[in-house]
Amino acid sequence: MTQAKIHVLATGGTIAGRAGSPVRRDYRPGQIGIEEFIARIESFGLDARLTGSQIANIGSEDIDMTVWRELHATALAAIENPECDGIVITHGTDTAEETALLLDQTLPTHKPVVLVGAMRPADAVGSDGMRNFANAVVVARDREAAGRGVLVVMGDLVHAARDVRKAVTTGTKAFRSFPRGPIAAVTPTSLEWFAEPWRPAQEARYPLPDELPPVAIVHACAAADVELVALLVRHGTRGIVLAGMGEGNAPRRLRDALADAVRAGVPVVRSSRVDEGLVDREPEDDNAGFVAARALGPAKARILLQLLLANGITDPAAIQAAFQRR
Ligand code: SIN
DSSP states (O other): OOOEEEEEEEEESGGGOBOSSTTOSOOBSSOSOHHHHHHHHHTTTOSEEEEEEEEEEEOGGGOOHHHHHHHHHHHHHHHHOTTOOEEEEEOOSTTHHHHHHHHHHHSOSSSOEEEEOOSSOTTSTTOOHHHHHHHHHHHHTOGGGTTSOSEEEETTEEEETTTEEEOOSSSSOOEEESSSOOSEEEETTEEEESSOOSSTTOOOSSOOOSSOOOEEEEEOOTTOOOHHHHHHHHHTOSEEEEEEBTTTBOOHHHHHHHHHHHHTTOOEEEEESSSSSOBOOOHHHHHHTOEEOBTOOHHHHHHHHHHHHHTTOOOHHHHHHHHHOO
């Protein structure tokens, strides 16, 4: 078997972070360059030849459209390059789910595209970075990884971009997937898929726009301040995602304010501030013109709504249809 050729796109995060001591609490993300990663992984003797592009070296809380555009263009070039078999993206864990969904919707699925991060910096005792990275290479070189959309590899598990979210603030088992759960188990020496690919050789669902329109997340809480919604509409927000209670609920006054926003031409998507569980359509959605986020949490519902609006999809029924697809 010929060696798989994997292109690594580095963006920073804790996986590239250093503390300067194995036990220090504070550390700086984005300290290790792509050459160092590649040199380290090559010493493991994995059956893959790696090349790399340094896209950025930042904490993922600072990821923005400029980085996303560069990441998308470089990933697309690698997908189109017959010399490349798979792509690994190193990324901070805080916004990994947002980048993963954005790329999932805007890249073709012909080749494996795998996002990987770490919860502990490279020089911490018990660092998970190199193991996660080795696992990501194992996934990216596997042909079975294609046709599943963008994947996230963390803690010896493989998650689909559509389902994954960071659910724990610290510790190495920080990612969960809902509703499907993880779709494979991986170690540096094994890979076991739990299901068949579901999007074989599909084109991108949407082109990546130059800019994403402003979409706000409104967090529902008891006795919430509802004036915020009218302020957002006046400020020019193009869409609102409700991080609702339970199954996307909100106090009556907040629901009324959101219905006013829809009447003013601002689409509203109801998601949940709870980590797991579907937000399904309910009868009031038809009257108010709301969209139900289904399994997407607020941060990812916002990305999908931004992408739809940027591509001219503003009709609530069409937005709902996009939220129903997996
Ligand atoms: C970040 O998201 O860049 C910092 C946190 C992490 O990578 O775990």
